[in-house]
Amino acid sequence: MAMVRTRRGEDGVLNLPRTATGVDQFFHAVRARRPRRLPGVPGEPRWRGEFVAPDADGPRVTLQEFGYASRELARHGDTVDDTALVGPFRVLTAEGLDRLAEVCDRLEPAAGSSRFIATRRLRGADLVSPFLHNMIRDRGFLLACSRTAGVPLIPHPLRLPTAQINYFEGRGRPEIVRWHRDGMDYVFTIQLSDGADYEGGRFTYFQGRTDEFDDVTADDPRIREADCTARGATLFLHGSRVFHAVTPVTRGRRVTLVVSLFCPYFARRDSNTFWHLAGDDGILATVPGWLRLKWPVRDPALDFGLRAASPVVTWEDLRR
Numbered sequence: 001m002a003m004v005r006t007r008r009g010e011d012g013v014l015n016l017p018r019t020a021t022g023v024d025q026f027f028h029a030v031r032a033r034r035p036r037r038l039p040g041v042p043g044e045p046r047w048r049g050e051f052v053a054p055d056a057d058g059p060r061v062t063l064q065e066f067g068y069a070s071r072e073l074a075r076h077g078d079t080v081d082d083t084a085l086v087g088p089f090r091v092l093t094a095e096g097l098d099r100l101a102e103v104c105d106r107l108e109p110a111a112g113s114s115r116f117i118a119t120r121r122l123r124g125a126d127l128v129s130p131f132l133h134n135m136i137r138d139r140g141f142l143l144a145c146s147r148t149a150g151v152p153l154i155p156h157p158l159r160l161p162t163a164q165i166n167y168f169e170g171r172g173r174p175e176i177v178r179w180h181r182d183g184m185d186y187v188f189t190i191q192l193s194d195g196a197d198y199e200g201g202r203f204t205y206f207q208g209r210t211d212e213f214d215d216v217t218a219d220d221p222r223i224r225e226a227d228c229t230a231r232g233a234t235l236f237l238h239g240s241r242v243f244h245a246v247t248p249v250t251r252g253r254r255v256t257l258v259v260s261l262f263c264p265y266f267a268r269r270d271s272n273t274f275w276h277l278a279g280d281d282g283i284l285a286t287v288p289g290w291l292r293l294k295w296p297v298r299d300p301a302l303d304f305g306l307r308a309a310s311p312v313v314t315w316e317d318l319r320r
């Protein structure tokens with residue numbers, strides 16, 4: 001099965017705006033507001049462990065294939081953190097997906113608009129949804145994600161970006177995701193809509209180093225599309241090292257859940273910067289998570305697990 005179709009720039013994907021950097025990023029941070037809190041979502045379905053699909057796995061592209069040198073990659077013993085992209089694959093069963101889509105639909109009124117990366121999104125969704133809280137702290141879910149990425153993963157100690165729902169609707173102002181790289185290293189995007197329900201909304205990425213993106217031209221064959229149109233299609237991305245964007249939805253509705261996980265053993269290499277985070281959530285809301293991330297630990301798996309209210313996942317757990 002072909003994992004990706006090459007999608008050249010002549011259809012205008014490079015015309016999508018880019019996320020602000022430098023001084024502009026600072027001004028986003030000053031203007032950004034703390035995400036709104038819903039009082040709770042009555043009648044939400046319950047998360048169940050059996051919603052995790054057995055043997056989640058998919059085609060894999062390495063960071064070396066994106067142009068990164070081996071010496072730039074994190075290592076633990078003999079394991080090299082070299083996965084750039086996996087998927088699309090399925091991480092949830094059909095029933096799990098239906099319940100998740102229901103939960104994310106109910107949360108839509110709490111979504112806020114932003115001009116930073118994704119135009120309409122709910123940050124910190126697991127802080128208002130017990131379903132999402134339990135899903136991303138379910139040991140089976142974390143093991144499936146860890147094995148896919150090749151490193152032990154737990155929810156990120158920065159709470160606000162850990163579970164984000166993006167909503168796109170083909171009405172009025174175009175809803176997009178600007179060209180950006182994530183602050184996060186280990187990012188899973190789950191499609192909650194079917195490609196037949198909307199037009200546009202293509203997940204596009206640049207198969208090259210992030211420092212090469214500035215020179216990309218419209219006919220660069222490294223501009224590609226990940227075929228994420230099937231409902232339930234899940235894509236893993238080493239988000240901080242891959243430039244990506246979503247084209248405007250011109251008809252219908254597209255919803256995705258973006259889960260950002262954290263490798264406690266590589267905490268010192270975490271790619272987030274304070275100002276990237278604050279660009280989305282504002283300065284005040286960013287401080288508590290930042291302290292949780294930077295506070296020194298003695299036992300990475302245990303201490304970061306506790307900070308994220310998560311079960312412990314270790315290197316030994318990666319063996320299937």
Ligand SMILES: O=C(O)CCC(=O)C(=O)O
Binds near residue numbers: 164256
């Ligand atoms: O909605 C998507 O498909 C991707 C969103 C994304 O890249 C992001 O929220 O950082």
Ligand SMILES: [Fe+2]
Binds near residue numbers: 180181182239244
């Ligand atoms: Fe992203």
